[in-house]
Amino acid sequence: MAARNTARKRAFQILFEGDQRGADVLTVLADWIRLSRDDTRQPPVSEYTMQLVEGYAEHAKRIDELIAQYSVGWTLDRMPVVDRNILRLGAYELIWVDETPDAVVLDEMVQLAKEFSTDESPSFVNGLLGRLKELKPSLRREA
DSSP: OHHHHHHHHHHHHHHHHHHHTTOOOOHHHHHHHHHHHHHHTTTOOOOOHHHHHHHHHHHHHHHHHHHHHHHHSSTTTSSHHHHHHHHHHHHHHHHHHTTHHHHHHHEEEEEEHHHHHHHHHHHHHHHHHHHHHHHHHHHHHHH
């Protein structure tokens, strides 16, 4: 499972970079893939990283709507950029990736928040993704 953990971290980094640069995440993904092929010092982009980024890109509008709708006291624009992109990745994997258990998604996203964000972020990420997990059956019907 360490490979999946690394894949999620890289997918988060790609989403974060796209958000920071104002660039399309698929363009950033292509840049990462090209760089890993051209520079042996760069780690390869795994198939699962590609699946996560491409899946997020496919559902980005709906994911941002859900995050905005269910985050209490935070608009998407006011949210810390790290938290916003962890939530984007987590929402995609939670709602649209069946082979990953929900508890694993929540735990992995909380770990990313602990590693890359503020002290308050893990509970915020856990709470919002927990809410989406509860609503998952109805959210999937809407999708």
